[in-house]
Amino acid sequence: MSDQTWLDSLNDKQFEAATYRAAPLLVLAGPGSGKTRILTNRIAWMIRDQETQPESILAVTFTNRAAEEMRDRLFTLLGAQASHVWVYTFHAAAVRILRRFGERIGLAPDFAIIDEEDQRRALDRILGEAGLSREMYPVGRILSYIGDRKSALEDPREDDPRADAALVEVARQYENWLITRKALDFDDLIRYAVILLRHHDEVRAHYHRTLKHVLVDEYQDINTPQYELLKLLAPVGSSITIVADDDQSIYGWRGSRPELIDDFIERYRPHVVKLDMSYRCPPAVLYGAQRLITHQRSKERQRFMHSNVDGDAPIFHYIFHSIHQEQRWLVTLVRKLIDERGYQPGDIGILYRTHRLANAAEQALLQAGFKVHRLRKESFFDQPVARDVVRHLQLARLLSEENFTAAINFPRRQIDELTMIQLQRLTQVRHIDFVALVRRSERYPEISPLTRAHLRQFLHFVDEELPDSDENAEIALRSLFKQLDAMRSPxxxxxxxxxxxxxxxxxxxxxxxxxxxxxxxxxxxxxxxxxxxxxxxxxxxxxxxxxxx
Known part of the structure; x- marks a missing residue:
């Protein structure tokens, strides 16, 4: 793509945002106005026009999918140079920093990152050992408590006079469990990166020298720890660009704070560019939305969007007294659209805010005789069999009780649930680590000969046949699939x-x-x-x- 073609594709406001020479810069952009496009074009302009080194640019977003989309767009604009730009989610950037310098705050360079399933399994065991009721101390509540403390950049091992003493102790035991396994959970990543950069001037100085330009997409979704990390990486006076839709925030449930846009304005005093042309939303949608939300904006953030999309279909707004009344109306409306307006069921879409509302709507439509095709987000790694494969890969890195017990019964069951419970109780009676017990099973007459045989067989697989943790990922996967496929299993x-x-x-x-x-x-x-x-x-x-x- 030639420079002229590339620049001609931008409207005046987009061009201003993409090529603004000074910093800092705040781009306020509504839906369909080209937020991500501006960010990628600005990066391309820095590299192609300003001769900025690609490796000195950090572009941050909030989801892996958004980061991948940004990489793809940069590759289209820059070719091979795009691979040298730091394009990460906040958490992935934190991981890269911690892998490099985490030893300075006591982290192992090969630390593991555990998922929610690991967290729940560990907390369930901690509750059992402490004799605490799962009804009084639900695992979900404990996870929320631990996550809230980490989001406040607190150490859950420290006392918390605001919380129940037993809850604090469970959180402390959970943190100790993480430490013994050289592991971090998702909420640890940014917290530890902030701690590292705050307390080690030489590390902070390294990134100030290395990352001369920081750009953030979807800034309205930022939370407090992420903002603290951003301030450490891009101090006042540095080159920083943020793109935000100040009327939208989808991560409030996990602590995002759109008001940090105002904090950014006060702290960095940026030049502000407002993108006011939507290439996605028809006029009626924009007008209706802006009437609802304009009063929430500060003076600096006032703007009015215009539409570049044809269409003038009206918007109808209904208020219901109950979810049941809403369901009845929904069924009636769908029936009228099909019977009186000639629409096919596949022409009708229903959007919703929560799965609870969707469940009720789906049930009402099914009971009325309509066929419903519900779309749900389902990650490949949410599939049980995918998780089992990952467990085997984790075993190659760390032979722990959690990885062992999760992997031993895949692809075929070798240890039943009752036997596993007996083994775990035996570790408490004998005061021995689970892995040590498994490796020394011959010493314990409480373990049946058949169970010992299964344990020996699985240990041989772990020690001799699992791919090495340092092996190339593709080779390791091929090797593991070959081993699993060779096992006789249903x-x-x-x-x-x-x-x-x-x-x-x-x-x-x-x-x-x-x-x-x-x-x-x-x-x-x-x-x-x-x-x-x-x-x-x-x-x-x-x-x-x-x-x-």
Missing amino acids: WRAEDLELLYGFMRFTDLVDETEALVEAIDDERPIVVLHPATIDGYAAAVILRMTLRDY
Whole structure:
């Protein structure tokens, strides 16, 4: 793409934001106004026009998908140079910093990052050992408490006079559990990065020298720890650009604070560019939304969006006294749209804020005789079989009780639940670590000969056949799939669908045409595949791709 073509594609306000030479810069942008486009074009302008070194630029966003989209756009604009730009989520940037300098605050360079399932399993065991009721101390409540303290940049091991003493002790035991396993949870990442940069001047100075330009997308979703990290990486006087829609914040449930836009204005005194042209929303939608939210803006953030989209369909606003009344109205409206206006069921979409509301709406429509196709977000790694595979990879790094107990019964069951409970109780009676007990099972007559045999067999697999933790990721996956596939096990067809075909997805000329035709015709697509590892994972990749269409 030539420079002239690239610049000509921007409107005047977008051009101003993308090529503003001074810093700091605040771009206020509504829906469909090109927020991410401005950020990527600004980065490209810095590199192509200002001869900025790509590796001196940090671009931060909030989701892995948004980061991947930004990388793709940068590659289109910059080619190979794009790979040198730091494009991360806040958490991924924190991980990179901690991997490099985390030892200075006592972190292992190869620390593990545990997921919520690990957290819940650990807390469940801690509650059991403490004799605390799960009803009085629900795991979800404990996780929220620990997360809130970490979001406040507090150490959960320290006393908290505001909270129940037993709850504080459970949090303390949980933190000790993390330390013994050289692990961090998701809420630790930014907290530890902030601690590191606050207390180690030489590390902070290193990133001030290295990262000369910091850009943040979707700034309205920032929370307090992320803002603290941003201030440490980009002090007052540095080159910083933020892009924000001050009328939108989707992460309030996890602590995002849109009012930090005003704090940014007060702290950095930025030049402000307001993008006021929407290329996505029709006029009626923009007008209705702005009437609802304009009163919430500060003087500095006042703006009025204009639409570049045709369409004048009206908006109807209804207020209901109960969810049941809303359901009855919804069923009536859908029936009228189909019977009186000639719409097909597939022409009608229903958006909702919470799954609880969606469950009620879905039930009402089904009871009225309508077919409902509900779209749900489902990560590949949320699938049980995918989690089991990950457990085996984690075993290669750390043989812990959590990884061991989760992995030993996949792909075939070797230790039943009752036996596992007996082993865990034996560790308490004998005052011995679970892994040590497993490795020395011959010494304990309480363990049956059959259980010992299963434990020996699995330990041999862990010690001798699992791929090395330092091995290339693709090679490690191939090796692990080969080992798991060789085990005699009752593979279910739906489980194979998540594993097979992970590494190869080629020769789809005719199939591609069929997919395009099906998408254009809005026909349901069923993905079939051979019962092989290659075919199985190819189907998974295809299904995940089709979700975007």
